[in-house]
Amino acid sequence: MFTILDLVQPDNLAEAYQILSDKRNNTILGGCAFLKMGKKRINTGIDLTKLKLNYIQEKDGFIEIGAMTSLRDIETHPLLTEHYNGVLPQSVRDIIGVQFRNGVTVGASVYSRYGFSDLITALLSLDTEVELFKAGRMPLADFLARPKEKDLLVRLWIKKTKRQASYLSFRNSASDYAVLNVAVSMLNNRWTIAVGARPSKASIAISASALLSLEGATSETIEEAAKRTSEELSFGTNTRGTATYRKALCRALVKRGIMEVLACKSN
Amino acid sequence: MQIELTINDKVVKWEVANDEFLADTLRSHGFLSVKKACDTSCCGLCTVWMDGKSMLSCSVLSLRAHSKKITTIEGLPKEAEEFAQILSAEGAEQCGFCSPGFIMSVLAMKNELVNPTEEEIIHYLTGNLCRCTGYMGQLRAIKIYLGVA
Ligand SMILES: Cc1cc2nc3c(=O)[nH]c(=O)nc-3n(C[C@H](O)[C@H](O)[C@H](O)COP(=O)(O)OP(=O)(O)OC[C@H]3O[C@@H](n4cnc5c(N)ncnc54)[C@H](O)[C@@H]3O)c2cc1C
Numbered sequence: 001m002f003t004i005l006d007l008v009q010p011d012n013l014a015e016a017y018q019i020l021s022d023k024r025n026n027t028i029l030g031g032c033a034f035l036k037m038g039k040k041r042i043n044t045g046i047d048l049t050k051l052k053l054n055y056i057q058e059k060d061g062f063i064e065i066g067a068m069t070s071l072r073d074i075e076t077h078p079l080l081t082e083h084y085n086g087v088l089p090q091s092v093r094d095i096i097g098v099q100f101r102n103g104v105t106v107g108a109s110v111y112s113r114y115g116f117s118d119l120i121t122a123l124l125s126l127d128t129e130v131e132l133f134k135a136g137r138m139p140l141a142d143f144l145a146r147p148k149e150k151d152l153l154v155r156l157w158i159k160k161t162k163r164q165a166s167y168l169s170f171r172n173s174a175s176d177y178a179v180l181n182v183a184v185s186m187l188n189n190r191w192t193i194a195v196g197a198r199p200s201k202a203s204i205a206i207s208a209s210a211l212l213s214l215e216g217a218t219s220e221t222i223e224e225a226a227k228r229t230s231e232e233l234s235f236g237t238n239t240r241g242t243a244t245y246r247k248a249l250c251r252a253l254v255k256r257g258i259m260e261v262l263a264c265k266s267n
Numbered sequence: 268m269q270i271e272l273t274i275n276d277k278v279v280k281w282e283v284a285n286d287e288f289l290a291d292t293l294r295s296h297g298f299l300s301v302k303k304a305c306d307t308s309c310c311g312l313c314t315v316w317m318d319g320k321s322m323l324s325c326s327v328l329s330l331r332a333h334s335k336k337i338t339t340i341e342g343l344p345k346e347a348e349e350f351a352q353i354l355s356a357e358g359a360e361q362c363g364f365c366s367p368g369f370i371m372s373v374l375a376m377k378n379e380l381v382n383p384t385e386e387e388i389i390h391y392l393t394g395n396l397c398r399c400t401g402y403m404g405q406l407r408a409i410k411i412y413l414g415v416a
Pocket residue numbers: 027028029030031032033034035036037067071094095096103104105106107108109110111112116117118119151152153154175176177178307308309
C-alpha cells in the first residue's frame with residue numbers, strides 16, 4: 001500500500017505543477033485505484049479537487065475533457081455517446097464495474113500510458129490532443145512517443161467531427177485486461193487503425209491506414225489492411241496471450257472493425 | 268486532516284489520515300456493513316454511495332468524502348430489507364458476505380436505469396463478485412424487484 005506524508009489541494013495549476021516538480025516523490029492523486037496497487041512512498045500527494053477539472057464540454061469545435069473526469073462520465077455523457085458512434089463509451093464499458101469507473105480518472109489513465117489501456121486506443125483513433133501543463137498541447141500520438149517526463153495532464157481535446165469509429169477488445173474473461181484491443185475510424189475516406197494491449201502501448205498502423213485511405217475499402221483491401229496491421233506492428237507475450245495469438249487476433253479484430261465502420265448508419 | 272461529511276443523513280466531523288481509505292474510516296466508525304475482501308478494486312464488496320453514485324470505498328481516499336453525502340446500507344434499511352427478502356426467497360444468498368455491496372449496487376442501478384434489459388443488468392453488476400451463488404438466483408431476484416421479470 002502506498003503512503004502519503006503530506007497532502008495539498010492547490011488552488012491553481014501553476015501551484016500544482018510547482019509542488020509536483022519540487023520533489024521526486026511528490027505525486028498527483030487521480031482516483032488512486034492504480035496508485036493503491038503499488039507501494040510508493042509519496043512525499044506530498046497533490047489532490048486536484050479544487051481545480052474543477054471534472055467536466056466534458058464542447059468548445060471551439062472540440063470536445064474538451066478535464067483530467068479529473070471519471071471513466072463512468074466518459075461512458076454516459078451524451079456528447080460522447082452521440083459522437084464517433086460512441087467509440088469512447090464502448091472502450092471503457094468493460095473496465096471492472098460501474099463503481100470502479102465512477103472513481104478512476106481520464107487524466108491518470110492517459111498520462112500513465114498503460115499498455116493495456118482501452119481508452120488510449122480509442123482516443124488514438126480520433127483526432128485527440130493532450131494538454132500538459134508544462135509541455136503544452138500536442139497530438140496524443142506525439143505524447144505517447146515522447147520520453148516520460150513529470151508533468152500534469154490538464155485536459156484532452158478531441159476534434160468534433162463526423163468521424164465514424166468502432167472499438168473492439170478481446171478479453172479472456174469479462175472485466176480482465178484486454179488481450180488485445182483495436183479501434184478503427186474513418187473521416188472523409190481517411191482511415192485510422194489503432195491497436196493496443198499488444199501488450200505494449202497503443203500504436204497507429206500507419207501503412208495499413210494509408211492503404212485503406214488511398215485505395216478505398218473493398219473486400220481485398222480490407223483483408224490486406226488487416227494483414228498489414230498484424231505485420232507492421234509488434235506483439236509480445238504475457239500471461240494473457242502469446243505474441244502469435246495476438247497477431248492472429250489483430251488480423252481478425254481489425255477486419256471486423258473496418259466492417260463495423262463501413263456499416264455505420266450515416267455512411 | 269479533518270473532514271466533514273454527511274453519513275446516512277447525519278453530519279459528522281472525522282479525523283482521517285492522508286492515506287486512509289474510506290472503507291477503513293467507515294468501519295472504524297461502526298459502519299460494519301461495509302466489507303473488504305480483495306482490497307484491489309476487483310470485487311465490489313466495499314460498495315457505498317458518494318453523492319448517490321456507487322463507489323469502491325476500499326479505493327477512495329477518505330479525504331475525498333469531504334463535503335460529500337456518503338450512504339451505506341445502514342442508511343437504506345427499508346429498500347435493503349425489501350430487496351434482501353426477495354434475494355433470500357430466490358435462494359440467492361449463501362454466506363451473504365457479498366450482499367451489502369451487491370445490494371448497494373442494485374439500488375444504485377434502480378435509480379439509474381429505467382426498465383433495464385437482462386444484458387444491461389448483468390453489465391451494470393459486473394463489478395460485484397459472489398463466490399457462492401453462481402448469479403442466477405440473484406438475476407431472478409433483481410428482475411422481480413425491478414418488475415422486469
Ligand atoms: C484492478 C484494476 C484493473 C484495471 N483494468 C483496466 C482495464 O481493463 N482497462 C483499462 O484501460 N484500464 C484498467 N485499469 C486502469 C484504470 O482504468 C485507471 O486507468 C487507473 O486506475 C488509473 O486511474 P486512477 O484515477 O485510479 O489513477 P491514480 O492511481 O490516481 O494515478 C495513476 C498515476 O497517474 C498519475 N496521475 C493522476 N492524474 C494525473 C494527471 N492529471 N496528470 C499527470 N499524472 C497524473 C498519478 O500520479 C499516478 O502516477 C485497471 C486498474 C485497476 C486498479
